[in-house]
Amino acid sequence: MSVFEKFLASREQEVAETAALAYGILAAPEGISTLHDLFADSASGRALVGNREVPFRTRTFAAYGLGLTGARTNDPDVRAQIQGWLTTFLAQSSRIDTRDIRVATVVSLGLIPDSSGKVVAALGKYFEANRKNEDEICAHVPNAIARILKDASVDERKAYCDMLVGELSKKSSRKDSLTRASMAQALGMLTKVGDPHANDVTAILRDKIDNELSKNVQLGYFGLIALGQIAGTGEPGNDVEKYLLDKAMVSGGRVMGRAWAALALGLAGFDQLAQRKVPNPTMCERLEAQMMDIKDPQQRSAFAIGLGLMRHSASAPAIESCLDSVKDDTYRGYFATALGLMGQKSAIAKIAGLTKNATRRPDLLRETAISLGLLGDKKILDTLIGILGEKANVLAVDAALAMAIGTIGDYRAIQPLCAMLKDEKKERTSESRAFAAAALGIVCDKESYSWNFKISTDLNYTATTETLNDFASQTGILNLL
DSSP, rough: OOOTOOOOOOTSHHHHHHHHHHHHHHHHHHHHHHHHHHHHHHHHHHHHTTTSSHHHHHHHOOOOEEEEHHHHHHHHHHHHHHHHHHHHHHHHHHHOOOOOOHHHHHHHHHTOOOOOSSSHHHHHHHHHHHHTTTTHHHHHHHHHHHHHHHHHHHHHHHHHHHHHHHHSSOOOGGGGGGHHHHHHHHHHHHHOOOOOOOOHHHHHHHHHHEEETTTTHHHHHHHHHHHHHHHHTTTTTTTHHHHHHHHOOOOOOSHHHHHHHHHHHHHHHHHHHHHHOOHHHHHHHHHHHHHHOOHHHHHHHHHHHHHHTTGGGGGHHHHHHHHHHHOHHHHHHHHHHHHHTTOOOHHHHHHHHHHHHHOOOOOHHHHHHHHHHTTOOOOOHHHHHHHOOOTOOOOOHHHHHHHHHHHHHHHHHHHHHHHHHTTTOSSOOOHHHHHHOOOOOOHHHHSOTTTTHHHHTTTOOTSSOOTTTTTTTOOOOOOOO
């Protein structure tokens, strides 16, 4: 732990806050008191940062660190202690405390199991007291509660869903648009086909999609995804799935709702595959035809990802033709990702060629390399590591490379990455060495998914703060490798 502590007082804020977060990623019991001191802005915390107060960003990252630690520990006493610190702060916080710290506290509480029900009650109390004035903060409460209740009894899930259905039935206002979008997400997380509340939930979600999409776009989009989650718990071809297919087949120009419907169907099919059920092939064929009729590359790529999630390999030739014809790097790589998701090994040579020629195109590089990782192509590793060592790289390229190398996850990457990090011949830039270290961390991570996966899953990313998701500086917790 001492290796992190010395960086907490760094004059570079990004270094200090990353050091605080590192305690949470490691999730060792020895780091809990340090995280609490930083989060609480205590005298000990101020001494650690060498300042009269702990900077709000460091406090925020410490809050996320507490949540990550609580999510990982199996010790009920440790969980209860962390939950006590977080709920006490939430009950006592005022508008003087920054939005960032309160959002981090709410999100972190949702990461930790709550067998006593005390956290759900505390979150509900905060929500009722502050929802009229704090839409960005309270928008994270439904998701946090839904995460906690996701595996609860049907009666517990029904009780919370009934409340959310009642809230969504009320007239909306501009002050609660983010919170209402989160309610749709929570309903999707807590509802299964056949639940006693399923009909009421699907009815309210369909009503919001059909009648409020123009008023609250994100509510409509999240509503479609929620229906996809629900459809995935039932048999292929269920009524919820049929509704989504109708939405995906709408004709017109930039009708973005159909792209979200296609993604929702992909999620449903992915979940059905996990239950050893085969997604409806006729539906997949219709989605493929619609994909080819659409000209907008953004929407077209969403259909491709949906088909990839359903592993509909019969669509591979059409998706591969899109990979050839679409020239916008922002979306082109998603066709490669779709081919990777469906395990289309015949596309390896083409995708590898694109990867090797994308050394100055981070969006395309990231997705094609990840696709090759999904396809099990280990040969690309040497190429990626070689590109990472080049001095002319821009930051976005190095970040894409580190993520791609980590995603492929081959042990053979360890030795060359370590050599790059040591840089005994002094041939590397500090940036490439830093990203070599990041790639090493991802390769060696004992968990299947990235450390911030717990935070990003089922999150209303539109209710954001600078420490949560900052596209400009890439220093939010969702932006870090």
